[in-house]
Amino acid sequence: AYRVPGNLRDEVLSYLRERELVTSVYLERMLDVRLGRNGKGKGEGVSVEAVAYIVDRRHEQYAGALDADHAARIVRGAVGQSGRNEDYVLSTLEHLEALGIRDHWLEEVGRQVSPS
Structure with a gap:
């Protein structure tokens, strides 16, 4: 997961949507995720909300x-x-x-x- 400052949220979402939703093979979802090891011990085990792109298995390009x-x-x-x-x-x-x-x-x- 990447932490995005609140003031960049809309810009980052716009970039991700342009990159990931070009052919609609991915579906955008907001998920609760638990952070894992990051090598620094910070945030490990903390739950956060994250944007994820999940493949649509029914899509012709799957x-x-x-x-x-x-x-x-x-x-x-x-x-x-x-x-x-x-x-x-x-x-x-x-x-x-x-x-x-x-x-x-x-x-x-x-x-x-x-x-x-």
Whole structure:
């Protein structure tokens, strides 16, 4: 979670909506979340309200049923407004690993698109 100063709330929400709601594959939700480890011990276990973007599994662009090989073929060479899709997948895996979260399907996609 990212803490946003109140005076920047509208600006940040506008940015996030422009970035995440382009194709309507995500649904915006306000959720109560509990903060975890941040390396500083601050706020751990505290509940806060957060904006989250949840995939709409009924949306035609939802790719949850793809096998890892097919997903890797789509990701390889694709570029979005925020950069290369390979970089996004590998960065997501790094962040999940730092949080102690395993996603075997995404790990397989990452192996297939990793340059090394």
